[in-house]
Amino acid sequence: MILVIACVIVCLAAVLHVYIFWMESFGWRRPVVWRRFNVADQEQADSTAELAYNQGFYNLFLAVGAIIGVVLLTVSSPGRPPHDAGYALVFLSTGSMLAASLVLLTLGRRFAAAALTQGLAPLVGLGLTVIAATTA
Template identity: 75%
Template sequence: MVVLVIACIVVVLAALLHVYIFWMESFGWRRPAVWKRFNVADQAQADSNRDLAYNQGYYNLFLALGAIIGVVLIAADVRSAGWALVFLSVGSMLAASLVLLTLGRKFAAAALTQGLAPLIGLVLSVIAVSTA
């Protein structure tokens, strides 16, 4: 039961990080402090990437919502559907962070930031399901 609670907390933390990423990509993108975090060189490049960032932000939001709804379903004892959403959501978050690594070492910190909580949440979720 303790592992289940910790797993759900970590999954929610991963989701909240992705909600923040959603905000940065979809609404904060015009701010230099935001686009510089994504290794965008200048305002012209940020402007040309704005629509892509906006769309990508929503992907992050939907992954976050899936994880949060999954945790809510688990708490409501609709565990099969809840775990399915949790595994899909944090698994996708983790996979996206691994894809980010394919872009080179300069993205390693971002990939770690984006993928660590989903990895921990995924491992703890597997343990929680297997010991239930």
């Protein structure tokens, strides 16, 4: 049961990172998006759009890794334990998401809410996945 809850939370973290991917890679030049990232004005958004585009794909790849890990954890046959590669992908993906949120905190208190939003689901998902892995 813990593994099921962990997988649901990991999927929520992945969905959030797909949304971040969209914002950074495709919505970046929209004022409603760049303001969320504390970008000062349209000129700055335009000049950083290529960097944001690239960064967005990092978020997408983390989400894809998390989803593949969840799939590998949930498609095991009856009586057979979840696949170790699934654990590895979930650990790597959620651990990277969590680490990125901690790096965001190093930029200052004004990024605390964003870091919490970005890091809470990966933290909980990672923790529950570790518990599930050690009790399996």
